[in-house]
Amino acid sequence: MARIERIADDLVVIDVHYNQTPQVIGSYLLLGERPALIETGPTSTLETLLAGVREAGVDPRDLRAVAVTHIHLDHAGGAGTLAQRFPQLDVYVHPVGAPHLIDPARLVTSAGRLYGDALHRLFGDVAPVPERQVKVLNDGDPVLLGSRRLVALDTPGHASHHHAFWDPSSADLFTGDIAGVALPGSRYVRAPTPPPQLDIRAWEQSLAKLRALHPKRVLLTHYGPHTWVTDLLAQLEERLHKNLRIVREGLAAGESEDAITRRVRTETLREIELRDGPGAGARYEVIMPVRQSVLGLIRYVGKNELADANPPKPHNPHN
Numbered sequence: 001m002a003r004i005e006r007i008a009d010d011l012v013v014i015d016v017h018y019n020q021t022p023q024v025i026g027s028y029l030l031l032g033e034r035p036a037l038i039e040t041g042p043t044s045t046l047e048t049l050l051a052g053v054r055e056a057g058v059d060p061r062d063l064r065a066v067a068v069t070h071i072h073l074d075h076a077g078g079a080g081t082l083a084q085r086f087p088q089l090d091v092y093v094h095p096v097g098a099p100h101l102i103d104p105a106r107l108v109t110s111a112g113r114l115y116g117d118a119l120h121r122l123f124g125d126v127a128p129v130p131e132r133q134v135k136v137l138n139d140g141d142p143v144l145l146g147s148r149r150l151v152a153l154d155t156p157g158h159a160s161h162h163h164a165f166w167d168p169s170s171a172d173l174f175t176g177d178i179a180g181v182a183l184p185g186s187r188y189v190r191a192p193t194p195p196p197q198l199d200i201r202a203w204e205q206s207l208a209k210l211r212a213l214h215p216k217r218v219l220l221t222h223y224g225p226h227t228w229v230t231d232l233l234a235q236l237e238e239r240l241h242k243n244l245r246i247v248r249e250g251l252a253a254g255e256s257e258d259a260i261t262r263r264v265r266t267e268t269l270r271e272i273e274l275r276d277g278p279g280a281g282a283r284y285e286v287i288m289p290v291r292q293s294v295l296g297l298i299r300y301v302g303k304n305e306l307a308d309a310n311p312p313k314p315h316n317p318h319n
């Protein structure tokens with residue numbers, strides 16, 4: 001399978017071959033006056049990324065910028081190593097994510113809770129991005145990547161510090177994880193809901209913001225361009241709600257984490273096979289394990305809804 005695929009005159013998707021699996025993490029190379037990447041993938045796959053950049057005809061020393069949608073290690077874990085090796089790179093990030101690129105210690109601890117012993121094998125080292133290379137983008141800020149003037153869109157939900165990148169002239173929308181996970185050839189969307197910052201209400205608002213743009217194409221990190229945008233976003237929203245409902249019901253019934261995970265897994269596999277045929281679920285599990293999505297939802301329900309059920313007494317300044 002080709003490591004790179006040209007998806008527009010000035011746009012290439014590079015398959016970094018995460019965890020020896022094709023087409024689960026993609027990095028976008030934008031060609032033109034300011035060669036740039038959207039997403040680096042993890043450090044463990046950086047050599048594959050750079051080989052892809054060269055294969056697309058770009059000397060990595062000519063890259064000028066990297067924009068990351070958020071700082072989860074499968075999207076930006078390689079940013080520090082890349083920035084140190086190529087000091088000419090500007091690294092664009094959400095203001096809330098920026099401190100964690102400069103000092104990734106807490107990020108690594110948090111990822112360690114999810115991945116345990118597999119963390120280093122999957123992602124490699126996580127090096128800090130030198131502070132002078134970190135460029136913060138706020139909601140609505142323009143950024144020149146390749147030959148495209150993109151707009152950073154604050155899109156919380158999957159994480160509190162998530163950007164999508166919108167190209168008004170082509171109607172291409174680079175979505176990171178906010179439009180979910182849909183692998184090539186699939187008509188199914190998985191809802192990636194890992195801890196610790198999941199916020200379903202914020203996610204709904206982000207989806208409304210994306211729909212209002214009427215994108216022609218969404219370009220997912222997991223994975224590639226998809227043109228069935230309306231169905232994709234509708235499926236994602238439906239699935240967020242369905243999984244939340246299963247988790248909520250499980251918690252209300254006093255079920256264990258394992259029991260709730262089994263329930264979500266069964267339903268998830270049924271849905272994938274309905275759309276994509278038998279055996280289609282395995283590659284989704286590589287990039288977004290059901291267990292992690294359930295943990296995120298359990299934490300979200302505990303943090304928000306259980307707290308809502310016992311609201312703190314309103315503060316009365318006259319008491």
Ligand SMILES: [Zn+2]
Nearest residue numbers: 070072158177
């Ligand atoms: Zn993520």
